[in-house]
Every structure is written in structure tokens, then in C-alpha cells.
Amino acid sequence: MRASGRRVYAINPLAVARFRDRHAVSRKKSDHHDAVVLANILGTDASLHRPLPSDTDLAKAIAVLARAQQDAVWERTRAHNRLRSHLREHYTAILDAFTGKRERLLAREARAILAIAPSPAEAARLTRNRLRSAVTRAGRQRRIEA
Structure with missing residues (x-):
């Protein structure tokens, strides 16, 4: 207004x-x-009643940044939902592997595994050593064997 x-x-x-x-x-x-x-x-x-004072340039800049951050969050949510929908149709094993995790597909480990095994066929060819090194590179420090 x-x-x-x-x-x-x-x-x-x-x-x-x-x-x-x-x-x-x-x-x-x-x-x-x-x-x-x-x-x-x-x-x-x-x-x-007093009218509200006009916004300063700093307040306007903060409003622009807050809106951009909100748009980024909404876009990330949309992308996550699209990814989960595609995986539900074509790659349910990755969804099952990260269902109980707190961040689910947003976890760094999930992204690392999807990067080296983007399809079920490539996931079937993964070795334990390659999987272990991928989650270690993603930042996991505990329960690497799990």
C-alpha cells in the first residue's frame, strides 16, 4: 500500500x-x-492516529532480501517435492533408504549417493567401498558402515 x-x-x-x-x-x-x-x-x-513513517532504503532492501529468501525456500520445496515424486515412480530404494532420516532426501549423504548412483541399475553396481567413500566425502563421520 x-x-x-x-x-x-x-x-x-x-x-x-x-x-x-x-x-x-x-x-x-x-x-x-x-x-x-x-x-x-x-x-x-x-x-x-499517526501514519506509519515511510520506509528507509535499508528497510526496503531488507524487504527485498526477505522476499528473495522466501522465494528460494519455496523453490527448494517445489524441487524437493518433484524429485521425491520422480523417485517414488522410478527409484523407490533410495526413498526407503532415507525414510527414517531427519532430513530425508535433503541430507548431504542422500545427494552424494544420488550423484554416484542416479538410477537403480547404477545403484546395484555400487560397491561398499565406493558407497563408504561417498558418504564420507559428504561429511558423515559416524555410523559410516550403517
């Missing part, structure tokens, strides 16, 4: 609740009714 040039006011929720009681006795909340109540508050008592 600020980007479009509108003033944004900070109104105490308790004040809104009391003003709502003045206009409706049912105490039932609805978005339409709340919008009318907020418009009436600013229409009658705008001088009692």
Missing part, C-alpha cells in the same frame, strides 16, 4: 474492537465489517 502512495495508519486492535462494538452488537467479525469500521475510525478520528 505504501508503494502506491497511500498513507498507512497504525491503529490499536483494542481501539478497533471497541469501535466495532459501537456499530454492531453481535461481536461477529467479518472482513467487510472490519473495513467499514477502520474507514469510520479514520474518517472521524484520523487526527488521533
Whole structure:
């Protein structure tokens, strides 16, 4: 709303609740009714409420970074879900191997194994030594034999 040039006011929720009681006795909340109540508050008592100050350049930069981080998290989740869906159809053994783990397919070990054995046929050809070295390179330090 600020980007479009509108003033944004900070109104105490308790004040809104009391003003709502003045206009409706049912105490039932609805978005339409709340919008009318907020418009009436600013229409009658705008001088009692202060508009929020405009954002500084630093605050705007933080908002951009926070949005980019959220987009990255959503994209990672989408990619993880797509990968899990494809593996469920074509490579269920890798899903079974990491089902009980905390990070499941997001674990470094799972990614390391998928890198050296991207298909069930290649996984069948893996030796214990190659598997052991892959999980060690991925950072595992304990329970390497497991």
C-alpha cells in the first residue's frame, strides 16, 4: 500500500474492537465489517492516529532480501517435492533408504549417493567401498558402515 502512495495508519486492535462494538452488537467479525469500521475510525478520528513513517532504503532492501529468501525456500520445496515424486515412480530404494532420516532426501549423504548412483541399475553396481567413500566425502563421520 505504501508503494502506491497511500498513507498507512497504525491503529490499536483494542481501539478497533471497541469501535466495532459501537456499530454492531453481535461481536461477529467479518472482513467487510472490519473495513467499514477502520474507514469510520479514520474518517472521524484520523487526527488521533499517526501514519506509519515511510520506509528507509535499508528497510526496503531488507524487504527485498526477505522476499528473495522466501522465494528460494519455496523453490527448494517445489524441487524437493518433484524429485521425491520422480523417485517414488522410478527409484523407490533410495526413498526407503532415507525414510527414517531427519532430513530425508535433503541430507548431504542422500545427494552424494544420488550423484554416484542416479538410477537403480547404477545403484546395484555400487560397491561398499565406493558407497563408504561417498558418504564420507559428504561429511558423515559416524555410523559410516550403517
